[in-house]
Amino acid sequence: MSMNQTMTAELFFQQVPYILPEITLAAGALIIVLIGAFMGDRGSRLVTWLCVAVMLAAGAMAVLHMPPEQVVVFSGSYAADGFSAYAKLIIALTASSALLLSVDFLADKKLDKPEFPVLAMLATLGMFIMVSAHDLIALYVGVEMQSLALYVLAAYARDDAKSSEAGLKYFVLGALSSGLLLYGCSLVYGFTGSVKFDVISAHVAASRDIGVIFGLVFILCGLAFKMSAAPFHMWTPDVYEGSPTVSTAFFASAPKVAAAVLFARVCFEAFGPAQKDWLGIVVIMALLSMVIGALFALQQTNIKRLLAYSSIANMGYALVAIACGPEFGPKALLVFVSIYAVTSVGLFGVVLSLRTADGERVETIAGLSGLSRSNPLLAAALTMLLFSVMGIPPLAGFFGKWEIILATSSVGLLPLAIALILASVVSAFYYLRIIKTVWFDEPVATMVPVGTATALTLTGATFVLAALTLLIGLVGSAATIAGAGFS
């Protein structure tokens, strides 16, 4: 169903209910920023809780207002469907838990200003627009909205040279990738005569223009940068390491889901008939990401850098799911990225809980030595999360990879599945090294509790992950329904 006629007041109000999640987030941000302005820095905790509440409400709204089949509103720029609704729910959940993790850390570092949660919420609004984008303008506006807020979050500890450097690096490279994206969009618009995904798809099906293919390559490169897939991953370790850890926790969860889902939507919806043209690009990006993510992580000593390479490898697995095409890909992608995002929040919850008695934050793997004896619960949670991200059954991470391998076997991309398994085995080495450090090395320091919000979120993420193992069938069927729209 599509509403493509000229806009009238009546039609406008007919279409408004479909963008209620976005309106909630935007209106919420505008009101909350005022509350923050009037209350000053002492209102930052309240502002964080309000932002979390609004984000969760928006995510719930996206699912509750999900139309039974895809509805395209606002002159073809916004698609409301199961795919976007599922992604929005995951984005809202992981973004709000990442925000909860920030409370204690920011208060600790005297960075607790109301702008942090507001910017995180506006980034979430950008992600919502990204996953619902149905034309190139909405795609670009969503990506920019998300990125602009993330650049600020990266540089948020402005008195810290590393954070400023991370923000600047992210900004400059992000601007470059936006340039690639826009150049691709302009080529596609020039050769197809439209920015709307359905018109582009029809044009691609009818004729094969070399110009459109050029545009497609540039668009995919720009998006690969945003999801930090190799060979556009260079910024990731530096930005992850330099940014305040709470910002890194935010970067590693929800934006990855949004970028992967947008990547999939561009491939399946706008360029569905050109599958043979983008398949090669996606396969190469997937292979490179898996190899680089697995090999470069081996020599990292900083946990944040290690998790950066881990996220590159995981985005490689997500690209394998996208390579499986519109029929089998969406379900595997949604299951995988949702489990990955929850695990990522949990892992950063552990990292954010690592504070020694003299107030120092532990960021090196060596600093984790003997954590099992000083903080057994924290060590157990970390071990479970690492086993999950390795893909050890019966933990949830296994089912994420399992879905992707099933999808590859359905479309006959078995070499990719083998590469995925090999990359998982290699990366298991560095995850196991952390576990060995935690359980078998001599203790160096005792961690002290950092605060209730962090502990709560970490416990929540760990339990959700444990529960996902039991509810994996439910997640799978939800993802099946959500991803059915493309085939």
Next chain:
Amino acid sequence: MIAVAAFYILSAIAIASAFMVVVARNPVHSVLFLILTFFTSAGLFVLLGAEFLAMLLIVVYVGAVAVLFLFVVMMLDIDFAELKAGFLTYLPFGGLIALILFGQFVMVGGAWVEKSVAAASIAAPTPAAAAVSNAEAIGRILYTDYIFLFQAAGIVLFIAMVGAIALTLRHRDGIRRQNVTAQVGRTREQGVEMTDPKPGQGVVL
């Protein structure tokens, strides 16, 4: 006839002032010539019937960008003589780029005149200029069909504003700010002290 005369006068001034932007010795004069270029270009847009673009040029470029340039030139201590030192060395390269740019414009114009551009690209989705002014035509599209994207673009600007404030605003202690309430609420007793100094002693402040 008047239109033709206006075109030649405006374009002559535009080209001359654009040339002066580059060659003027005083950077403040360069910026002022830049503003003159914008004004004459706005006049050319009006002649073409694109009064919305003319307004944008005045409001955005003259009102904001050029004034910002002026601030930068006048506030920052930049040695423009040094910046211009390599003028002649870079002239051939700059000339080459200008030539390429000129060639591209000729190609675009030529393709347009030759009608080798796809008809769909030329067909304007806006109503005829006689029926409705183009500011109104753009407004009709922007606030109806593209209302969602228009509002989203507004949010992007909002993020830029919040981000700029979050990264740069510092509340430093020990700065004396103007407090209007305190100033107005000051009474004579607080502000004036009557003393009766003896000759040769002065007052203690």
